Amino acid sequence: ETGVTQTPRHLVMGMTNKKSLKCEQHLGHNAMYWYKQSAKKPLELMFVYSLEERVENNSVPSRFSPECPNSSHLFLHLHTLQPEDSALYLCASSQDKRGTDTQYFGPGTRLTVL
Amino acid sequence: AQSVTQLDSQVPVFEEAPVELRCNYSSSVSVYLFWYVQYPNQGLQLLLKYLSGSTLVKGINGFEAEFNKSQTSFHLRKPSVHISDTAEYFCAVSDQGAAGNKLTFGGGTRVLVKP
Numbered sequence: 001e002t003g004v005t006q007t008p009r010h011l012v013m014g015m016t017n018k019k020s021l022k023c024e025q026h027l028g029h030n031a032m033y034w035y036k037q038s039a040k041k042p043l044e045l046m047f048v049y050s051l052e053e054r055v056e057n058n059s060v061p062s063r064f065s066p067e068c069p070n071s072s073h074l075f076l077h078l079h080t081l082q083p084e085d086s087a088l089y090l091c092a093s094s095q096d097k098r099g100t101d102t103q104y105f106g107p108g109t110r111l112t113v114l
Numbered sequence: 115a116q117s118v119t120q121l122d123s124q125v126p127v128f129e130e131a132p133v134e135l136r137c138n139y140s141s142s143v144s145v146y147l148f149w150y151v152q153y154p155n156q157g158l159q160l161l162l163k164y165l166s167g168s169t170l171v172k173g174i175n176g177f178e179a180e181f182n183k184s185q186t187s188f189h190l191r192k193p194s195v196h197i198s199d200t201a202e203y204f205c206a207v208s209d210q211g212a213a214g215n216k217l218t219f220g221g222g223t224r225v226l227v228k229p
Contacts, residue, residue, distance in 0.1 A: 004157070031215060042118075043158075043204065043219040056216060090157055097215045099146050099208040100165050105157030 003027065004106035006091050012112045013081065021076040021109045023091030029104070031097040032074040034066060037088040037108070049074060050097040081113045116141040116207050118220035126226045127195055135190040135223045137205030145207040147188040148217065149179055152202045161203075164188065175199070200227045 004025045013019050025032060034046040048056035049068040063085075065077040074091055088108040094101035121136040139145065146165050150158040162173025169181040179190045188205060205220040 033215075042221045043206075043217075045216055045218075048216065058216075092157075094215055099210055099215055100163075101215050102148075102160050102163065103158075103215065103217065105150075105159070107155065107157045 004091060004093055004104050006089075006106040006109050008109060009107065010110045010112075012114065013078070014114050015081060015083070017081075018077070018079040020078065021089055021091075021111075023074040023076075023106055025072055025074075025091075025093035025104070025106075027093055027095075027104060029093040029095050030071055031094045031101070032068060032071070033092040033094075033103060034074065034076055035090040035092065035105075037090055039087075043090070046076075048097065055097060078111075081111075083113050086111055086113045116145065116209060116218045118205050118207055118218055120203075120205055120220035120223050122223050123221065124224045124226065126228060128228050129197055130194050132191065132193050133195050133199075133225060135203050135205075135225070137188045137190065137220060139186050139188065139205075139207050141186075141207060141209070144210045146210060147179075147181060148206040148208070149173065149177070149188070149190050150204045150206060150219075152204065152222075154201070158204065161190070195225070195227050197227050197229065199225060201225060 031050045036044045047066045052068045067075040090108045091106045092103040094103045117140045119138045127133045148163045149161040164181045172178045202222045206217045
């Protein structure tokens with residue numbers, strides 16, 4: 001596989017469930033990102049990881065918990081979500097965390113919270 | 115803090131006609147500028163970016179954009195569109211001085227190419 005992959009592609013969960021989103025990049029990059037894409041709002045940056053260290057947490061509620069065990073994998077652990085958390089969650093990676101670096105996006109996980 | 119405004123939420127256009135997508139940004143610092151495209155059921159893909167130098171930037175699939183610092187704009191153009199250009203287009207900026215590669219996106223412009 002090449003590029004950035006995300007699993008699952010679709011997820012339906014209840015408000016009391018716990019689930020995890022997975023992202024894997026095959027590009028040899030050092031930085032990884034989680035974004036939220038809602039129907040009525042611009043893409044929002046949630047978290048930035050550089051060399052497995054979280055360098056940005058954009059005021060995201062604690063019911064979203066990221067994990068970056070190595071530079072190729074990024075997880076987003078979900079618990080006690082709200083219906084307004086339903087959105088497309090996009091993962092991205094870049095060579096490094098410089099502002100000039102192009103971010104490469106995965107296809108996203110479509111999350112529905114019932 | 116930065117913000118990005120894409121003035122048109124939807125742009126219908128006939129095949130082989132030109133298209134221009136408008137993007138204006140607001141920032142107190144120098145920025146880098148990007149255009150991304152999102153095809154249905156896919157993630158975002160970079161079309162082009164402006165980092166420095168010539169203000170006219172050429173990207174993939176025949177797209178180009180012009181950086182205008184005085185008007186804080188970065189409009190995207192294509193002289194002749196194809197059906198396959200139907201997609202959503204996002205303008206984004208990143209702060210040149212920021213420690214992390216933080217992109218701020220506009221709300222997106224949906225382009226519908228009609229035969």
